[in-house]
Amino acid sequence: MNKQVATARPGWRVTAHPRCRRTLAILAVSVMWSMVIPHLPAQETALKPDPAIQLQVRRLLNPQSGDNFFKELEALEKLAGRRDERLVPQLLYYSVYGTDAKGQHDLKEAMAFDRLVDQLDISPTSIAQALVPYLEIEDPKLREAVREAFSEIGYSDFQSLVEAAVAQGAPPPKGLVRYMYQRNPGEALLTLVPTSLLPRNREGWKEKWKSLLWAEHVVSDVLWKHKHEFLDKRKVEPQASAQLERLAKDEAWWVRLYVAEIMRQHPAFRTPELVSRLKDDPHNLVREAMDFTRQKPKESPKTPDERGQWPSAKAGPERK
Numbered sequence: 001m002n003k004q005v006a007t008a009r010p011g012w013r014v015t016a017h018p019r020c021r022r023t024l025a026i027l028a029v030s031v032m033w034s035m036v037i038p039h040l041p042a043q044e045t046a047l048k049p050d051p052a053i054q055l056q057v058r059r060l061l062n063p064q065s066g067d068n069f070f071k072e073l074e075a076l077e078k079l080a081g082r083r084d085e086r087l088v089p090q091l092l093y094y095s096v097y098g099t100d101a102k103g104q105h106d107l108k109e110a111m112a113f114d115r116l117v118d119q120l121d122i123s124p125t126s127i128a129q130a131l132v133p134y135l136e137i138e139d140p141k142l143r144e145a146v147r148e149a150f151s152e153i154g155y156s157d158f159q160s161l162v163e164a165a166v167a168q169g170a171p172p173p174k175g176l177v178r179y180m181y182q183r184n185p186g187e188a189l190l191t192l193v194p195t196s197l198l199p200r201n202r203e204g205w206k207e208k209w210k211s212l213l214w215a216e217h218v219v220s221d222v223l224w225k226h227k228h229e230f231l232d233k234r235k236v237e238p239q240a241s242a243q244l245e246r247l248a249k250d251e252a253w254w255v256r257l258y259v260a261e262i263m264r265q266h267p268a269f270r271t272p273e274l275v276s277r278l279k280d281d282p283h284n285l286v287r288e289a290m291d292f293t294r295q296k297p298k299e300s301p302k303t304p305d306e307r308g309q310w311p312s313a314k315a316g317p318e319r320k
Contacts, residue, residue: 044133047142049310053079053312054098057116061108062100073119082170084122088130091116096145113149125157132161135175148181164193177254178285184208185261192254212255215243219262219269226268236268248274253283288293 056079060072080087095113099105117127127149135150137143159179162172172192180188193212222240225231248259260278265272279284279293 010058017071045138047093047134047137047139048077049093050079050086050090053087054094057091057094057098057112058100060116073116076116077120084126085130087120088117088127089121090147092131092145092152093142123157124153125160128153129161132173132176135179147179151183155180155184155187156204160193174285177257178288181261181285181289183222185258185265187217187222187262189254189258212247215247216258216272218243223266226266234268240271241271243298244269245257245271246279253286255264255284256281256286257289261285264292269291275287 039063053076056076057073058071060076063069070124080090084277091113095110096111097125098109101108119313133148134142134146137146158176161176165172177188177192179309180191193209218237219240222231222237226233226238231237244259244262247255250256256278259274260281263274263278268271275290275293279290
């Protein structure tokens with residue numbers, strides 16, 4: 001797929017000093033985002049198949065004698081209006097539910113998304129933009145497929161979407177922010193903060209950024225020690241707890257969300273003070289991450305004692 005940002009009119013000759021090219025490229029990308037982001041669809045609950053596109057994908061993957069793969073690929077692009085936001089979800093749908101002429105869903109169908117995205121040279125940022133509305137779709141198979149596709153996309157591509165939305169005066173896509181923090185709270189915090197949610201023209205931004213950077217480093221150090229068994233996973237170093245206590249008091253919801261996600265994913269970091277402070281947080285994403293405080297603890301399975309006696313007659317197996 002041709003990914004040119006701007007094209008000169010026929011007959012025009014465009015020249016630019018080498019030192020200006022980067023600036024021109026940045027301006028072109030900014031203009032592109034200003035046109036795309038306002039049309040970013042809202043969160044969707046369902047992904048409906050487009051019969052024409054689904055049929056063309058099947059034809060493309062199951063060529064008849066004499067069919068030209070690249071001609072069929074071109075026809076597929078035309079059907080989608082050369083719009084990635086329309087084509088990408090349909091390719092994903094086919095990978096989950098598409099069938100061949102015999103009605104069978106095999107490896108060829110399952111690999112359709114990866115293969116065609118590669119053939120069409122669709123960028124990770126375009127994939128992320130097209131699939132953001134479907135991150136929390138109701139269909140469990142499609143939802144899993146969307147998250148699988150997102151797992152191959154880097155945080156720098158997510159950052160592009162968030163920055164563009166913020167630049168347009170819109171909040172970051174909720175589903176995307178939720179996914180980023182659930183996947184990696186530390187990387188989400190450090191990706192979003194510097195250039196989108198913490199403007200550099202704000203007084204004291206550098207000190208704020210450095211304090212967040214240090215806090216994430218201290219917490220990540222403990223997680224690294226847990227992972228490599230240098231520290232008992234049930235224990236947390238005091239300096240890490242102190243950093244989370246400080247961040248939990250931050251006025252920015254995206255900082256408090258980091259603390260909530262760390263506690264959700266790593267119970268060792270939970271303290272009565274932190275839980276009490278964030279469980280009823282005013283921001284819904286923070287409250288969602290704190291849902292573990294509203295879940296009833298699972299009862300330990302009852303087992304017979306050393307004498308083979310069950311704790312209660314009802315708990316034991318029925319005696320014949």
